Amino acid sequence: MSATTGSAAATSYAHGSWQTPLLSDTIGVNLDRTVTAHGERVALIDRVTGVRWTYRQFVAEVDMVALGLLASGIVKGDRVGIWAPNRAEWVLTQYATARIGAVLVTINPAYRAHELEYVLNQAEIRMLIAATQFKTSQYAVMIEQVRTRCPGLEQVILLDDPSWIALLETGRAGDPAALATAQAMLSPDDPINIQYTSGTTGFPKGATLSHHNILNNGYFVGELCGYTEADIICLPVPFYHCFGMVMGNLAATTHGAAMVIPSASFDARGTLETVATERCTSLYGVPTMFIAELAEPELDTYDLSSLRTGIMAGSPCPVEVMKQVIDRMGMREVCICYGMTETAPVSTQTRRDDSIHHRTATVGRVGPHLEIKIVDPTTGRTVPRGEPGELCTRGYSVMLGYWNEPGKTAEAIDSARWMHTGDLATMDHDGYIAITGRIKDMVIRGGENIYPREIEEFLHTHPDILDAQVVGIPDPKYGEELVAWIQLRDGATLLDATALRDFCHGRLAHYKIPRHVHLVDEFPMTVTGKIRKIDIRETSTKLFADEQADRT
Known part of the structure; x- marks a missing residue:
């Protein structure tokens, strides 16, 4: 047919x-x-x-x-x-x-x-x-x-x-x-x-x-x-x-x-x-x-x-x-x-x-x-x-x-x-499509499409956060899980994952709330001043490998 x-x-x-x-x-x-x-x-x-x-x-x-x-x-x-x-x-x-x-x-x-x-x-x-x-x-x-x-x-x-x-x-x-x-x-x-x-x-x-x-x-x-x-x-x-x-x-x-x-x-x-x-x-x-x-x-x-x-x-x-x-x-x-x-x-x-x-x-x-x-x-x-x-x-x-x-x-x-x-993506000789990656930084968590920029802009409303970068790392349960790299303002108190989730709770959909938080003084940059999210993603995958493994 x-x-x-x-x-x-x-x-x-x-x-x-x-x-x-x-x-x-x-x-x-x-x-x-x-x-x-x-x-x-x-x-x-x-x-x-x-x-x-x-x-x-x-x-x-x-x-x-x-x-x-x-x-x-x-x-x-x-x-x-x-x-x-x-x-x-x-x-x-x-x-x-x-x-x-x-x-x-x-x-x-x-x-x-x-x-x-x-x-x-x-x-x-x-x-x-x-x-x-x-x-x-x-x-x-x-x-x-x-x-x-x-x-x-x-x-x-x-x-x-x-x-x-x-x-x-x-x-x-x-x-x-x-x-x-x-x-x-x-x-x-x-x-x-x-x-x-x-x-x-x-x-x-x-x-x-x-x-x-x-x-x-x-x-x-x-x-x-x-x-x-x-x-x-x-x-x-x-x-x-x-x-x-x-x-x-x-x-x-x-x-x-x-x-x-x-x-x-x-x-x-x-x-x-x-x-x-x-x-x-x-x-x-x-x-x-x-x-x-x-x-x-x-x-x-x-x-x-x-x-x-x-x-x-x-x-x-x-x-x-x-x-x-x-x-x-x-x-x-x-x-x-x-x-x-x-x-x-x-x-x-x-x-x-x-x-x-x-x-x-x-x-x-x-x-x-x-x-x-x-x-x-x-x-x-x-x-x-x-x-x-x-x-x-x-x-x-x-x-x-x-x-x-x-x-x-x-x-x-x-x-x-x-x-x-x-x-x-790639297309084979029989017309089948394989998705090989994403040009955009989209994260797919449990079937939900998440774009980090929206979360980053929300995190910027926190009075102690100077800058924030969000990426996805592999997760055995949801496919991917969110990690937030946070740069704090001078004199700000320490901010951990629990405090950040409390800030997001009731204001962001639950699947958009980062599971992991990593505090940094600066972000990896290219020579032109662009943040290298690929480096953030690779480092985060290693940093939280043990916690992610415990979720299997």
Whole structure:
């Protein structure tokens, strides 16, 4: 049914051909098609709340939220934020905003007040839908802390609160004709989602994605997984990221498959119980999630025989982990995906019949209807196969741009619409891509992309810190862990790792807080005065080798 082609010459270029054309629908119209074809099949299961909706019930709930938003004054193009862990209402909001053309701004549940404030203002969010609290995150409290500094924020709707119930009641009394009118005004090329991805020069940038971007990416990821209406997809990955809402939710709804929420945030035992009880056919996760599931003492007591496939993404998968996922969990067709938020997200994917070598040593081949190439970062010329260079992607998946940042957009997407990933890679003669490094200093910790510059700028707000440099070092549990080199001001008291973490706690997302701290009088420099992060990284790896080894 499909083929992946490269150029006749042995250059690092490939195009993914596919007999099925790109979808030309909006997300709402596509959902209607699924309801018509599979209305009585299960659409969504939330194990925490007990929600179990068929597609016909699901779309009725979605439309109730959509009508509530319209009645609240939300119109096409308005930004609506969602700040909550995984739950059924998150999915309703995703599809309801798409029905009316509002732009859903997905906010990381781990964000703290200063990060929330930035996103609310940068995206000019008119309405924020949020959980009241979850674990140690007091969302309602943090919203009140920043609300006076966010003049564009007009409405806050809290889940498990009368304000959410009121939204539903308003929607229940709404006129379906108003929703039909709103949906008729939409185009597949309209922006529909803003996802924030950390930048190398400070605050996060809002990757702006269209219906066309994410609907097609979800659909073709599902195609390569072999999804049909019979599939039941277990989603312990967060919805605020493309992994959950695109590769998960949209892959499901474009195929009439079921979405299953095992828990509000990842829980290894709860995930295994969900797979066994709901007879899930597919399971998602970053490698650390699968490692945790494999480490469960009672793993072999769970009946995982229904599993066929799944997706592992976020960081490289160790060979032994992949073998166990296939052998002990039965995921014989598990896929590896690679991409970035700016490409909606998947650009390459392994196929269901690929070898273990291809699923661990590579990130697969180019996806359907996409182009990839590897270029010399200096000259921009496509390199011969087997030679390293920067990986670039072009096609339907490339974002519209960074929200309100045309300069940053121009830096990432060239005049020929190639998205420059900043990742170093090679392409072999069969078109498989291996990621060999990163041009940028991005750190991947447990599947979370972290850019040190954002953390460094935050650390500069500490009164005793003169300068700070943050790098990643290898970690057996999370793939990488953060190290902060700190230069103190004259007369400042000593600052250790515990004190620094206390300073960051509640102000930075937990995964951005450095685990290790090293105090220095100066940083290694080049002759031109640039800090040599490569030297910092190498020295840190040696300095903290014993502590890291204790984490195995």
